[in-house]
Amino acid sequence: MSEEVSVDWLEGVSPLQGLDRERLAALVAEAEVERHEPRAVIFQRGDKDAWTRYVLSGEVVMATAPGEPVHSVVGLGDAGVAAEPIGMDDVHTCNALARTAVKLIRVPTARIRALLDEVGPATDYEVDEIGAADESDELYSALITDLLQDRLxxxxxxxxxxxxxxxxxxxxxxxxxxxxxxxxxxxxxxxxxxxxxxxxxxxxxxxxxxxxxxxxxxxxxxxxxxxxxxxxxxFKSKNTLLNQRMLELWQHSALVAATSAVLARRLSGFDSDRALLAGLIHDIGVVPMLAHASDYPGLAGNPGALEQAIAAHRGDLGAMILRRWNFSDEMVDVALLAEEWSRESDGGADYADLVIAVQLECLGGGAPDSELPALETVPVYDRLGLASIASDTGETLLEEAHDEIGEIQALLMG
Known part of the structure; x- marks a missing residue:
């Protein structure tokens, strides 16, 4: 049984403002609900499509071309659809990607035009640009556009x-x-x-x-x-200025991997080999950002701005790369969630939890000069059962297993 579309959802949105409820009801009779998982491609530039879509829930990222601003369209849930449609052209002029799980309402474009013609002259419609056109968004837009067109x-x-x-x-x-x-x-x-x-x-x-x-x-x-x-x-960059940041990324990933492997051996339900891999790939989304940041002087020459861009987009890009490599959803979640420090979960502990805990340990969470929370104050601490393996001497895992972690880290560093 198909999900029912409410007339109220489409009332007052562009370019349907001039349609009375009778005409809206006729349009809704031909409407369908469309769902997409996070990171799914909704349509690509150049695709021909007979549908006009409205975002009911979730966020859709629309990217036109490298260097152009990112357009975000966010649904309102039960309160209604976003005020503007996505992809009303017969041939799409941009790429649309589900940044989160999304629910769309799609209606036949030809039917919209016919109803609009009944009440007045044809209406031209152009999607408003939403979002800052700074270099962080430009870099992300370029990466997303190239990814969708298999050029990245x-x-x-x-x-x-x-x-x-x-x-x-x-x-x-x-x-x-x-x-x-x-x-x-x-x-x-x-x-x-x-x-x-x-x-x-x-x-x-x-x-x-x-x-x-x-x-x-x-x-x-x-x-x-x-x-x-x-x-x-x-973990390589062609830009010498960014090579040091790439080396630091690799060193951090190797430390997190080695520590994850050691911690996994002390917990039930984890494999140390998978924990090792989870630690190595948790920041894989940073690699293309560093590789391409040299094209954006405002990022390459401004470490603070670059780190803000990385924090905003590392998870989404990492998930896309791991899916291209055919990694399991379990590993994809590691890339997406590795810095969700206060992550809540109804399920059991997983490798994302493990990497979150290890990162807080390695990055000194809870220290006086740290903005990160202390490990024992976040939900993963109880979910992993870390209290049960805490050292009687008060040593951290890094201190207690220093030699073991160092040996594995040396193996990875080569």
Whole structure:
């Protein structure tokens, strides 16, 4: 059964102001409800479409071209639709992306025009621009536009990681096949062997062959580990001024990854290998922003403005990259939620919670000179059950497991 559309929702919105309720009712009879998940593409520039859409709930981002302002249209929920439609042209002149979960009301454009012609001359309509045209929004607009048109130079997963992940997904493949793939990259092979003998995976005896290492680790662990140890290649910038910020990003990600892996071993319900990967990819959305920030002097030459832009858009861009890499929703949530310090959740603890907790630990949350909350004051503390593993000596995890974290961090840093 289709969801009913109320006449009240469309009353007074552009360009329908001149229609009486009888004509609005005729239009509503042909209307449909359309839903989209966060980050879904609603339409792209150049698409032909017979529908005009109004945003009932959620936020839609409309991007025209790189360097142009971002247009945001926000629905009002039960109070009604946004005052302006999106995409009334026969051929769309912009891209529309659901920034959140959205509910749209769509009506046939031809029917709107016919009803408007009955009450007066044809009405021209142009969407008002909403949002600041500063360089932060311009950068985000450019990235979104290029992403929607498959032009964005996204970070690519290293080839050996892609091949290993593909092999592990193949039920016919086993340790010998995965070993052969890794052997083709001596540097990665050495890191896998090093990992198998590290604090993270160490057994009763040292392994001295790659095949033994793969068997010890298990195929799933190898998949995550190879992805992790090759991830350094992603964190690069062509701009020398931004290389230092990219290096700092990688160092932070490696520390969060190592600490997440160690914490996961102390908690039930978590795998240390997945925790390691979660820590590494939680800030992946920052990479394209740093890679492209040099095109915007106001950002590249202003660290404060650049950090504000990163804080505003890192989650959305990170989620898009991980979906392109076919990562699980669980990992996508890590990128989206890693800095939602006061995150509430009705479900059990997950890897996003784990990374939030580790970041607060690593970034000194609660310290006198910190604006971040103390770990023990946020919901993830209880959700993860961190009180049960607190040190009797009062040491933080970073202090208590310093050597273990350092060994894993060194493995990632190469």
């Amino acid at each position: 130079d996204l970070p690519t997963m290293p080839d050996v990681a892609v091949r290993v992940r593909s092999a592990v997904a193949d039920e016919r493949a086993g340790a010998p096949e995965v070993t052969r793939i890794i052997q083709a990259d001596p540097a990665v092979a050495a890191r896998v062997l090093q990992a198998a003998n590290s604090a993270l995976y160490r057994g009763e005896r040292t392994v001295d062959s790659l095949n033994q290492a793969v068997v010890r680790l298990g195929l799933r662990n190898v998949r995550e580990l190879v992805t992790a140890v090759t991830m350094r290649e992603v």
